[in-house]
Amino acid sequence: MSKAKPPPLSKRAKRPRRKPGISWWTWMVAGVLIAGLSAFSLVYLFYSTRAGWIDINVVKHMPKASILYDDQGRPFSRFFDENRIALPSDKPVPKLLAEAVVATEDRRFYSHGAVDPIGILRAAVSNFIGHGSRQGGSTITQQLARNSIGRLERTYDRKILEIFFAHRIEDAYTKEQILRYYLDRIYFGQGLYGAETTAYAFFGCSTHQLNVAQCALLAGMISSPNASSPWKDIDAAKKAQGRALDRMVAAGCITQQQADQAANAPLALRPRPDFGGGFATSEVRRELEQILDPTMIQEGGLKISTTIDTHLQAAAESALAARINEIEKTKGETHPNGFGDPNTGLPDETVLEGAFFAMDPATGDIRAVVGSRDFALSEYNRAMQARRQVGSTLKPLIYATAFAAKGYCPASTIDATPFDLTASKDTVPMNDAPTTILRVNDALVTSNNYAAERMGTIVGPDLLNSYAHQCGVTTEIPPLPSSYLGACDLSLNELTGVYATFANQGVWERQHLVTRVLDDRNRVIYAYVREERRVFTPQVARQITGMLQNVLDFGTGSPVRQEYGFSPPAAGKTGTTNDYKDAWFEGFTSHLVAGAWIGYDTPREVMSGGYAAKVALPVWVNVMKQETGRYAMDDFPVPDGLEEVSVGGGLFARGERYYLTSDQRGLLDQEQATSPQEEPAQDVRSVIDRFLDIFR
Numbered sequence: 001m002s003k004a005k006p007p008p009l010s011k012r013a014k015r016p017r018r019k020p021g022i023s024w025w026t027w028m029v030a031g032v033l034i035a036g037l038s039a040f041s042l043v044y045l046f047y048s049t050r051a052g053w054i055d056i057n058v059v060k061h062m063p064k065a066s067i068l069y070d071d072q073g074r075p076f077s078r079f080f081d082e083n084r085i086a087l088p089s090d091k092p093v094p095k096l097l098a099e100a101v102v103a104t105e106d107r108r109f110y111s112h113g114a115v116d117p118i119g120i121l122r123a124a125v126s127n128f129i130g131h132g133s134r135q136g137g138s139t140i141t142q143q144l145a146r147n148s149i150g151r152l153e154r155t156y157d158r159k160i161l162e163i164f165f166a167h168r169i170e171d172a173y174t175k176e177q178i179l180r181y182y183l184d185r186i187y188f189g190q191g192l193y194g195a196e197t198t199a200y201a202f203f204g205c206s207t208h209q210l211n212v213a214q215c216a217l218l219a220g221m222i223s224s225p226n227a228s229s230p231w232k233d234i235d236a237a238k239k240a241q242g243r244a245l246d247r248m249v250a251a252g253c254i255t256q257q258q259a260d261q262a263a264n265a266p267l268a269l270r271p272r273p274d275f276g277g278g279f280a281t282s283e284v285r286r287e288l289e290q291i292l293d294p295t296m297i298q299e300g301g302l303k304i305s306t307t308i309d310t311h312l313q314a315a316a317e318s319a320l321a322a323r324i325n326e327i328e329k330t331k332g333e334t335h336p337n338g339f340g341d342p343n344t345g346l347p348d349e350t351v352l353e354g355a356f357f358a359m360d361p362a363t364g365d366i367r368a369v370v371g372s373r374d375f376a377l378s379e380y381n382r383a384m385q386a387r388r389q390v391g392s393t394l395k396p397l398i399y400a401t402a403f404a405a406k407g408y409c410p411a412s413t414i415d416a417t418p419f420d421l422t423a424s425k426d427t428v429p430m431n432d433a434p435t436t437i438l439r440v441n442d443a444l445v446t447s448n449n450y451a452a453e454r455m456g457t458i459v460g461p462d463l464l465n466s467y468a469h470q471c472g473v474t475t476e477i478p479p480l481p482s483s484y485l486g487a488c489d490l491s492l493n494e495l496t497g498v499y500a501t502f503a504n505q506g507v508w509e510r511q512h513l514v515t516r517v518l519d520d521r522n523r524v525i526y527a528y529v530r531e532e533r534r535v536f537t538p539q540v541a542r543q544i545t546g547m548l549q550n551v552l553d554f555g556t557g558s559p560v561r562q563e564y565g566f567s568p569p570a571a572g573k574t575g576t577t578n579d580y581k582d583a584w585f586e587g588f589t590s591h592l593v594a595g596a597w598i599g600y601d602t603p604r605e606v607m608s609g610g611y612a613a614k615v616a617l618p619v620w621v622n623v624m625k626q627e628t629g630r631y632a633m634d635d636f637p638v639p640d641g642l643e644e645v646s647v648g649g650g651l652f653a654r655g656e657r658y659y660l661t662s663d664q665r666g667l668l669d670q671e672q673a674t675s676p677q678e679e680p681a682q683d684v685r686s687v688i689d690r691f692l693d694i695f696r
Helices: 024-053 095-105 117-129 140-149 156-172 175-185 195-203 212-221 234-250 256-264 279-291 294-299 310-331 391-406 440-445 449-459 461-470 481-485 492-503 538-554 617-627 662-674 681-695
Strands: 066-069 075-079 303-306 352-359 366-370 413-415 437-439 507-509 514-518 524-527 532-534 571-576 582-588 593-600 643-645 658-660
Touching: 066 279, 075 279, 095 140, 095 175, 095 212, 095 234, 140 156, 140 175, 175 195, 195 212, 212 234, 212 256, 234 256, 279 294, 279 303, 279 366, 279 514, 310 352, 310 366, 310 593, 310 617, 352 492, 352 617, 391 440, 391 449, 391 461, 391 481, 391 492, 391 538, 391 571, 391 582, 413 440, 413 449, 437 440, 440 449, 440 538, 449 461, 449 481, 492 507, 492 538, 492 571, 492 582, 492 593, 538 571, 538 658, 571 617, 582 617, 593 617, 643 662, 658 662
Parallel strands: 066 303
Antiparallel strands: 066 075, 303 514, 352 366, 352 593, 413 437, 507 532, 514 524, 571 582, 582 593, 643 658
């Protein structure tokens, strides 16, 4: 019997199975991720584009200081937008300095890329714990990127751009190159850019010559350059050095014993130098602006060979300031508030000032230029920019012109009869029967104004200006009788150039400061080309020199010999303007010619009885005495056709030198043979001058 099947269970209506749905939070997370990814992509695109716009060459192209070398090839100054000397390009980065900087600033520099995640994490932990000073996570490459683009502010924008540009740097350069550019660019405080600059400033040597203690000091200063400068705070500097030494030990660069020895070693620190100041430096830059493209000067890194004698420059600055101070002390003048504006460099026109200029007459090399009593308070260069009345220092040029173009010589006679020099006149009285006659030599030695004005009238303004311009004078001497007494304006360097022409046997040489310029790759980009011209014959130049020697031996310049005891062969002339407003002295030896000026910017009396022999001459002679032995001071050569003659019956009759040709000597012998001692001087004049008239 079969079993009955149980009734089937009632069937439920089947519902279609629903697929699991995506919850709202899933959509939210996805949206956030998509938005974040989009934002990241936009940020990445934005900053990578900005970083891509930056010229990668900005990393290695940086302003550099231009170095000035003196006449002996020694660096003496520099000018710069940033005071920077690059590491020597022909040598690798100094190993010891590299180890010190890497250990101190970025220990994992050689093993990470542009960014060091481990370094960032370590800095974050250290800063969170708060032990010691706060640390940054920037790598050396990031620091180089930041300094290269000039973004030093603390913002996220700067930080992100810095990271993107750092990646470009890592792709473009090797680690060695990155470290080199970093060491060249980093700021060490106190106006010093680059490790090489700082090594020379602190220790007087290249980075390749630094020891462990010195390398550690530079490395330790990087994080706080101004605060830890040894010129500012030696204790802070030693602490910075100690931190660097500890990190060098931890990195295995040195042993603890070496670190202890370095910490106790003296730094042998040099005094803080005066970078790029002074008239010599400013004049070199001014001259460069005339001969080089401005961009070459702006980029810097130039090696500039100059003609400056630093010893002579210092002596001139000291002598000029000392003499001005002496004059003021005599007058009871003081300057409690200083004597110039240190912010503008403009002078106080009520304060006594001065200038000095020296050059080699045979080459035109400028050896010293001083434009004020103190460059720090007045940068106005009175030696080359100011023009003042020159007084009797113009007289040698008048007589030289008369010798060259009118047939006169030192033994010629000239009418020195007095007349009213202050009268308003267009002509100078020329007497048929003068009551006072002087030989030209004696007229110059005594600085006789009547004779000089008459000789100037004989020469005439056109001829005088012609010879003046040939001697380098750029200004025009006015066609007035008073001009022959020096009532005309010249600069000190122009006037010194005239005397240099006499000293150089009648040949003018162009004045210059720069002889050669090398760029930052040691390529010659400028070399001085000599420029000269003959103005006077050697005979005329020597005749003028002989008379100027007599000025020092017997005339207005005699304090050089009698008071100051300066004995080497020398020639010179004083110059004093009306009311003692300007005091000049121009003089030279066989290899050096120099001029000094003292006066007020707004002309007024320098001092009561302030003749140039009292005011300006001491500056010249005190400088020259310091240069005895450094410059040859030989007898002036006598060219062919001249012979030294002693003239009897003159004002001095104490051995004054006359240099005459054989014709002039013969005429003088004839004059002396036919003229009795008691014969009036005017009769003597008629004999020699009638003969010389054929040359006028």
